[in-house]
Amino acid sequence: MKILVFVKQVPDTDDVRLDPRTGNLMRDGVQSIINPFDANGVEAALQLKAQCGGQVVAISMGPPQADDVLKKALAMGCDESVLISDRALGGADTLATGYPLAKAAEKIGDYDLIICGRHATDAETAQTGPIIAAFLGIPQVTLVDKLSVEDGFAICRRLLPDRYETVKVKLPALVTVCSEINTPRYPTPINIMKALKKPRAVWNAADLGCEPDMIGIPGSPSSNKKIFEPPKRMTETIFFQGDAEAVARAIADALEAEKII
């Protein structure tokens, strides 16, 4: 079985600033981590490999430092990594992100299963997985919290707000995984050592055979027109003063007045 796992590098905080001029992310000075759901994706792939045998390839697109998340994926136990890095790919919307990622999957070839996170914690569009599947013309199962493989099919349980759905999907297919699916393993010192010797490719847009008008800013139909501060709702606030007991009494009075108690 050949499993491709897409891993994205994300800032380790919610408090990321945007460049007010370009509307792009300012990544300087912010620690980066592997998108937490993608660590679940790597773990899911490694568990399937342990059961069915095969090979796990981790793929990330981003600036050269995105290589850090690939090192992490290899140290967890992935067999190979591919870094897609090219200035021409920058500023992409989800269409222009999904396209080169799909191209990379095609170039690697013979995949049985592709795993993405349910979303990336920075922009959280959750669009990249379905877009990769659409480019490749394969079925997708989103929001998976249980996953197994048998006879050329994946059995996936989807975690929906009100219900679980169990779906049988023919391979090759793409799944997006939730954090509930597993607990990602930690890299061990031995695996960190081994990771140094694993095959690691770096591809640019030309290596992938990308059409120039399908990538980066030219290939992105959507754009950020402006960023602005939300209009403030200036609600009159009644502030309770005093020590904890006095404030507690005032709150209880207010709760009675509002007919909550």
Next chain:
Amino acid sequence: MAKEDYKGIWVFAEQENGVLSETTFELLAKSADLKEKLGGKDEITAVVLGDDAAAFASTLYSYGAEKVIAAEHANLGQYSARPYAEVLTALSEKYKPSIFLFPASPLGRDLAPRVMCQLRTGLTADAIDLDVDEDGVFVQTTPNFGGNILSHICIMEKRPQMVTVHPKVFSPISPIEGAAGELILEKPEVEADDCYILLETEKRVFEGKPIADCSVLVSGGRGIKSQADLDMLRELAALLGGELASSRPLVDNGWLPHEKQIGQSGTTTKPDFILNVAVSGSVQYLAGMQNAKCIMSINHVASAPIWDVSHYGAVMDYSKLIPALIAEIKARKGL
């Protein structure tokens, strides 16, 4: 094809097991507003897929659809991304809508990106507002990182301009009995998707009432120091006849399940009363609770954005106040 040749506003009418989703009606209501801002010429069309899709037409008219495109086939009875995306792509190529709105539900977010990809257009994710700006451009508002900036995303050249829209940000109109419209019945060829087979569904059972349905909520934020403190908030919620909820960090660190999260990527709530404890009030959080009738907050920082929406509050450390409040309410209730 020039972008001017694309006309009209489409709403994907999401139905599962014969029931249209609430967000479909919210989007139809918002479409009327967009139509007006765009000059009144764009028709509002609901697009519905199913084995008996035309049956939804009268309901869709009553909520504001001027036209209904019903695509019917036995193989559309059960949702599956690929056949649904094929049909919507073909319809969109045939009728050329300018704007195509989807609910940002699990189904909408599964389906819309595939359609967008096949149409090679743009898709804005999970918008919390839709508008036409001073340049006459259709803009979608989405929150940005850090939670205190919004951005206007737009799709300048490609058509249709696709958007998934956050549930509950718009209100549906009250249905108009007997409203009429034009029905276009489509009978596309749809092959059964033998690659995607739904084996079973199982209802999820939850502890407590869903926070979307609660009239009273006590919500804890990142400032809550321990799970023992969170248990205090749980006790307080129970005393008030409500449920415990939280902002995202307490879900991210595993203290509460995702269904207790308020906000953009959690649940949109509209309780009669909410008490926010050690929550700063990011845009994403506010999106999930700012329509509460009575908002009370406890935060030891006087400049936190949560005060912009609070009716009552105390600028102080919660750790002494909450036990005092529990004692006070117990005393008043004679417990």
